[in-house]
Amino acid sequence: MLDLFLYNWQVRDDWFKWCEALSEEELRKERIGGVGSILKNLYHVIDCERLWVHHMQNKPVISTDFSSISRLDEVMAYAKETRANTEDFLKHWTSEDEEKRLELTNKKGVxxxxxYKKVLLHIITHEVHHIGQLSIWSRELDMKPISTDLIFRDFM
Known part of the structure; x- marks a missing residue:
């Protein structure tokens, strides 16, 4: 599992570098698809990672309100803090943890x-899904997207 998180974090870091070429206005510009903007898309995958890992750690699930974030460096700081927590969680991961169960009830009482294994796989694939949206938006901006080709990345 850690290997796939390392892959996602490496791709995310490359997207952060890619974003540095854009103005803050372009990063915040509302777009079709995803969760609305490049900045929101990046923030969203990080926030979901934090939420799910905190659930598994039995920690309070407190996410930063996106409206308080308006700059790339703020999203990058949020990513760094979230990654540190997730890495610590995964470093202590054992095969026995895979079958632990996370019990949740939503606001409607369902x-x-x-x-835990399924939750981690969800976090991984959720990010891959949203990174695909960034690739589409990069093409709309006539920019080359970040390569997500796992076979040619050195993350293990």
Whole structure:
């Protein structure tokens, strides 16, 4: 599992570098698809990672309100803090943890039960999904997207 998180973090870092070529206005510009803007898309995957890992750690699930974030460096700082927590969680991961269950009840009173393994796989694929949206937007900006080709990345 850690390897796929390392892959996602490496791709995310490359997107952060890619974003440095854009103005803050372009990063915040509302777009079709994803969660609305490049900055929001990046923030969203980080916030979801934090939420799910905090659930598995039995920590309070407190996310930063996106409206308080308006700059790339703020999203990058949020990513750094979230990654440190997730890395610590994964470093202590054992095969026995895979079958632990996360029990949740949503605001409508509907209960869910997921294995920790499924939650981690969800976090990984959720980010891959949203990174695809960034690739589409980069093409709309006539810019080359970040390569997500796992086979040619050195992250292990």
């Amino acid at each position: 209960s869910y039960s997921f294995t």
